[in-house]
Amino acid sequence: MRLTCPHCGERDLREFAARGSAVVLSRPSAGASAEEWADYLHIRDNPAGEARDLFYHTPCGLWIEVTRSTITHAVIAARPVREAKP
């Protein structure tokens, strides 16, 4: 698996830290119920196929959202987290 940092281009996987599912970008609002929080924190679709995950590019400090296949490890897209829609 090779990842492309939007700042630095295609880089060695060792430069990236995997930071979990991109669902954490959709943080519940302050008044959300306990169920919504539990869902957000713990429950996952866990798709076998296309998934969105967060990675941190250690050398440049950019958080990126990577769309990839969990079956083949093919990387489909990568963009800065600030451009990712929650």
Next chain:
Amino acid sequence: MRYSGARVILEGLRGQRGWRPAWREPAPKSDYDIVIIGGGGHGLSTAYYLAREHGAKSVAVLERGWLGSGNIGRNTTIVRANYYLPGNSEFYSHSLKMWEGLERELNYNVMHSQRGLINLFHSDGQRDAFARRGNAMANQGDDAILLDRDGVRKHLPYLDFDNPRFPVYGGLLHPRGGTARHDAVAWGYARAADRRGVDLIQNCEVTGIDVQNGRVTGLQTTRGSIRAKKVGIVVAGRSSQVAAMAGLRLPIESHVLQAFVTEGLKPVINHVVSFGMGHFYISQSDKGGLVFGGDIDFYPSYAQRGNLPMAEHVMEAAMTLMPVIGQARVLRSWGGIMDMTPDGSPIIDKTGIDGLYIDCGWNYGGFKAVPASGFAFAHLIAQDRPHRIAERFRLDRFTTGRGLMDEEGTGAQHNLH
């Protein structure tokens, strides 16, 4: 056919013509009382204890590949009871006791070898943590001995004790820890379940779960529909997909864990050894290969193979701890799909749908759990209430927040275990 030393000699004299297949290959029936989805270690042991402990007469195990094609045949075979938290501690303690009688119970040589497990520590803080863990193990009735540096040296003279960054301070020895032959555990349970009338159905993938009025009624499979009064889901890394067939969403992410084996060598590593400062643990198989591994790759994956950074990390940690390993050549590496929960502890529970039960979330530690998990899951399915050794493995702990068991103390959150 009972296996015994006499039988081996007799068959030797008769030209090995008397052996029979270890289990039948029945076609699926249209109807069962209980169907277990998944023919891994946990599914097979569940079926066995359903028949053995609860007298279940009409049980089938449906496996989409061949028996033992999943994690049960991919793990690094370590069996131990050195857990710390209530919930885990009594469960794994019970499991280890079951291991100690397993070969007689199954009439099958699973090559269970209690060669001793040593967790190394490399700082004062780690020593305190392991002393505390050892006390918890002793309180549970299991065995733990805190070794100082010289104590470790007697057992593991080949370590680099004076590595400048990670000197060895000592280790926690768990004498009853060890290894077993993973395939043999699957085969032993399969044969024993078959002998008690369980239908083991291979190449049969479950594609749908039928639910009517909140109650499970049967399954759709690649070998036709099968009616069932009760269904147990035990599919490890595939738990989320199979549970989704019944409309359930789980607190699980599937991750890849890699393992490695070297060419066969003469006996050199007599224990199971784990490094305390990097992700690395090792044992030597009876065939002579050094079997070792580390941590998950940390991104969700169903690929059953990993990437090179974790392989490199594991090799670096190995060379740091035991430079002698640099002379061995790696023969193979592979990966398995781990069903990771946020707190690193498993789930054995009802699902909210009547007659549908789930056993999952074994993370990277479910091999040692095979006997007790099957035992407890069979109890839950047959009696509709949890067995006391597994009553804390609740599905709803992730919703209520009560009873989370974060054994590693990293925080009960995905991506941290």
